[in-house]
Amino acid sequence: MVELRSEAIAAAKEEEDTPRRFLREAVRDLVFRKPLGAAGLAIILLMIAMALLAPVIAPYNPVANVYEKIHQPPSVENWLGTDQFGRDILSRIIYGARTALLVGFVSSLVGATLGLVLGVASAYFGGRFDLVFQRVMDVFMAFPLIIMALAVVSIFGTGVQNVILAITIPIIPRCARVVRASALAIREIPYVDAARAMGFGHGRIILRHMVPNVMAPYLIMLTSFMAQAILLEASLSYLGLGVQEPVPAWGLMLQGGAEEYAESAPWIAIFPGLAISLSVFAFNLFGDAVRDALDPRLRSD
Amino acid sequence: MRHASMRTALALGLAAALALAGFATTAAAAPKKGGILKYIIPAEPPSYDGHRETTFGLVHPIAPFYSLLIRVNPDNPASPTDFVCDVCAEMPKPTDGGKKYAFKIRKDVKFWDGQPLTAKDVAATWSKIVFPPKGVASARKGQFHMVSKISAPDDETAVFELKFPSGAFLPALAAPYNFLYSAKKLAQDMHWYEKNILGSGPFKFKQHQAGAFIEGERNPDYFFKGAPYLDGFHGIFSSKLAVRVNAIRSGQAYIEFRGFPPSHRDDLKKALGDKLTVQESDWNCSLMIAPNHLKKPFDDPRVRRALTLAVDRWGGSQYLSKTAIVKTVGGVVFPGHPLAAKKAELDKIAGYWPDIEKSRAEAKRLLKEAGVKEGFEFTLHNRGVDQPYKIVGTWLIDQWRQVGFKVKQWVQPTGPFYKVLRSRSPQYDVSMDFNCQAVVNPLADVFKFLSTDRSGSNHANYTDRKVDELFDKMNRTGDIEEQQKFMREFERRILDEQAHYFITLWWYRIIPHRSSVKGWKISPSHYLNQDLSNIWLEE
Amino acid sequence: MHKYIIKRTLLMIPTLFGAAVLVFVLLRLIPGDTCELRLAGSGAYFDESALKICREQAGLNEPMAVQFARWMWGVVRFDFGYSMWTGRPVTEEIALRFQLSLQVAIMATITATILAIPLGAISAVKQNTWVDYVTRGFSIAGLAMPAFWLGILIILGLLISTQRFLGEPWMPPLEYIPLWEDPGRNLIQLIWPALATGYRFSAVATRMTRSALLEVLREDYVRTARAKGLIEKLIMRRHALKNALLPVATVIGLEFAFLIGGLVVTEQVFNLNGVGKLFVEAVGNHDYTLTQALVMLVALVFILTNFVIDILYAWLDPRIRYR
DSSP, X not given: OHHHHHHHHHHHHHHTTHHHHHHHHHHHHHHHHOHHHHHHHHHHHHHHHHHXXXXXXXXXXXXXXXXXXXXXXXXXXXTTOBOTTOOBHHHHHHHHHHHHHHHHHHHHXXXXXXXXXXXXXXXXXOHHHHHHHHHHHHHHHTSOHXXXXXXXXXXXXXXXXXXXXXXXXXXXXXXXXXHHHXXXXXXXXXXXXXXXXXXXXXXXXXXXXXXXXXXXXXXHHHHHHHHHHHHHHHHHHHTTSSSOTTSOOHHHHTSTHHHHTTTTOHHHHHHHHHHHHHHHHHHHHHHHXXXXXXXXXXXXX | OHHHHHHHXXXXXXXXXXXXXXXOXXXXXXXXXXXXXXXXXXXXXXXXXXXXXXXXXXXXXXXXXXXXSEEEOTTSTXXXXXXXXXXXXXXXXXXXXXXXXXXXXXXXXXXXXXXXXXXXXXXXXXXXXXXXXXXXXXXXXXXXXXXXXXXXXXXXXXXXXXXXXXXXXHHHHTOTTOOOOOHHHHHHOTXXXXXXXXXXXXXXXXXXXXXXXXXXXXXXXXXSXXXXXXXXXXXXXXXXXXXXHHHHHTTSOSEESSOOOHHHHHXXXXXXXXXXXXXXXXXXXXXXXXXOTTSTTTTSHHHHHHHHHTOOHHHHHHHHHHHSSEEEOOOSSOTTSXXXXXXHXXXXXXXXXXXXXXXXXXXXXXXXXXXXXXTOEEEEEEESOIIIIIXXXXXXXXXHXXXXXXXXXXXXXXXXXXXXXXXOSTTOSEEEEEEXXXXXXXXXXXXXXXXXXXXXXXXXXXXXXXXXXHHHHHHHOOOHHHHHXXXXXXXXXXXXXXXXXXXXXXXXXXXXXXXTEESOOOOSOXXXXXXXXXXXXXX | OHHHHHHHHXXXXXXXXXXXXXXXXXXHHSSSOHHHHHHHXXXXXXXXXXXXXXXXXXXXXSOHHHHHHHXXXXXXXXOOOBOTTTOSBHHHHHHHHHHHHHHHHHHHHHHHHXXXXXXXXXXXXXXXXXXXXXHHHHHHHHHHSOHHHHHHHHHHHHHHHHHHHHSSOOOOOSSOOOTTTXXXXXXXXXXXXXXXXXXXXXXXXXXXXXXXXXXXXXSHHHHTTOSSSHHHHHHHOHHHHHHHHHHHHHHHHHHHHHHHHHOHHHHHHTTOOSHHHHHHHHHHTTOHHHHHHHHXXXXXXXXHHHHHHHHHHHHHOGGGGGO
């Protein structure tokens, strides 16, 4: 009995060192074993560079209307053509990366993290708290992502901050549910009891013992929500309920004029859509690699 | 006498001006009978009751089912003062010093159920509009405040008695929503017409599939013999512009009666060539900017003047008329109307100066004087509709950027947009606003600009007794030159001296339709002349 | 098993009630109301008295609690009331659009299943070969492309190609005709949105098929049979295949449930008079009664699908019942 317990305590101590090693391994795994994932990461890094360096690399001011140059096809001057306000599409796509990344990063990070905390807490405390919490999550999960986001935007209005809020809220329960399932399994493991026996507080046990153990599902959800958030932002903007003119945003570029002039000026519709698809593609590739690396069941070797 | 002839002259002049504006002339070929008109409607009617709705989405699909007492002349719809009889036998001469109008009603008018339409039905209908019983909504009740009594002494006479003579009475009477209903149905249920259709118009109701289409068939008993030419119509509902444009392009619809942006006209023309005919007209709608006087620094006339001085309307007209449904530069009065400012007069108003550089320099000077710093940020509250709101909004933001403002656009769907706009509160800095009436009637249409305690739709939230006083003077004189003089003063006060409100650009109506659609004439309002009785198809 | 089913059924009630409260509150938090919208929205003159009467008739002046109680009392009697915008019964408004959405969802599901199962199987069997990479690239691209963009491209492609080859631009019919009235016209309208959504849907299902099969393949008894004729062996081992297809069926079921109310954007692009478009319009019109009913319908489909899946799993894996 005593031995069993000290073993568990040793395991609990060891747990505290794992996260760093875990991540290091994951990175190595990605670069050497997952060329597709690495390609995704490369595109993501490119996007980040594009967003950061936008003022340097964009050939034109993305919001300056040039009425002499409405609907210009791609040319040497405007590589990707101009839109219905004569604005340079390339410049708007470059600046649009900022909006996409901002919305994608902030909403998936905040959403997944809140989901992580709530999911772990729910699993850890269990009992009535867990039961009530699960019902609340059920309610939120009963609506498709887009409908929930639409409702939030209708209430708080459009614009970048509100779009972030609208995407964050439906992400929380989706992440919380998955994290809770993993955390439930860990809660059964003796070292959590052991840690409690050693007199650790709830906060320390949750943060140092449970959270690291659900990092795998958390990171998987984080990357997959990044892709979904970018898509959702584009959809909301397309419905006219997302980011608003003149802010450069890819979904917004596809709204209105892009569709109406699809035949006479197809470049307005094609390039922003490509930008969305490519970035979501990259996040998905990267996400797959993260999943493969972190989820031992799916490890391909 | 002098007054009347002046009016006629004005009407003729305006009609000529508007006829010139439309560059397609309708051929005088003999109308052909038969065919189903397929057209596309950008909005769906919430209910079928014209008396309580305000949207053109009710007029386009429902007007063909009903008759009116009087209407704009369908052969001359461009004129704002040419009213003719629909179910009445002749336009009455007012008696009792202009306070009594007795309409003789035709004897051959029938509802589709076979019942004759008599003066009793006319009186019952108009009583519902002017004196609605408790619990019955009448959207334009307030325009008939001069009416004291409506009666039908016999089946052929409907009498309107006024409290005082008013030039605003006949135009209000001719509004396209005032469908004539059956007195019997109204007696049974005042709300019957909200969900049912029974009229005496050129077409009979066939079916309406919610969200999809509405159908009508020829009324064989229509009292104008020979009309309508069409066997029926099929109206398709679609709120999306891209769908509407492609419907005309692919021939799934022949016409849309609201209006298309110019670039789509060019696109369609290129794709369809001779198969497409284009009709154009100035449009009795304008986008305005309301700087909120309840919000600093927009309580300062210098800042407001700077805002309007920064906007290059003449340049904007050229550019925006390539992409948006706006074009005409004008003041507070519908351009082309005799009461409207002439070019030379406009040129003197802030924001209309021919030299935009000078205008912007003045704007910057005023801002400096008012202590507003370079890079000052504010939001433009706008309605979430592309054409022309967001396009004009995006243009304005670019204009203001050029005098050092940093403007963000706060776009809201129509519901929340109006909630904020009508709130009489400092919730917004500067808002887009919109005015769009059916019958052109400048003396009534500028009512909006009066002080908040008089005008429910003053969304710049100011009180200016000078403005109110000028309006009253203008409405109390019958002399056109006096009216013009007061109107100029009124306009200068609002647009220039105080810069209470700004007109951006007036709308421009472009109807590109399949050339097979004949007989339809464009008017300066998408509410008018929509009973489809004069349309025929040349196939 | 009976106990489990009863427990799960009872658990649906608080969820549905919670959804009802949530949608009721959220809707009333949206600024503005249906009456202001219908009267002020056109920019034409209107009398303020009409606004007051409209609000009274829509029941907007009553206290929230009364409005909620009235709605709930209707719901338990399956009476969803009248649309605040059109005045027609809510059930009538929805029924009209429901068959279209259902048909698109079914067509998309069929498209996805036909594509996903063979592609996923090939991808798993040929893991880490170029076949696998191409298949995975194809399916990840399906996840990456916004459905509305794909829709725009499809319409653009149709317009341009018909203009070039037929001389006249053609686009799918604007109006819905039920399948049994005119199958040709019905299919020529709905095949495009079904393809656009089916592609994304197939991507999800392909990926699930692949990973589920991989897991089975990794099991020892299958591993021994690796090299040749693997599919045949798989089919022979019914148990393995069943285990592999269960998660695939789950994903297909969940996605199908999602399509019933989730085609919001696709229906906009193709101008389909379906539930998703109705939802956007109802929210835009502040039509509380209609939006509430729509949201409850979508939530119910979702909850029921989850319920069926849970029961199915419990039936296949008895351990779940005792958790």
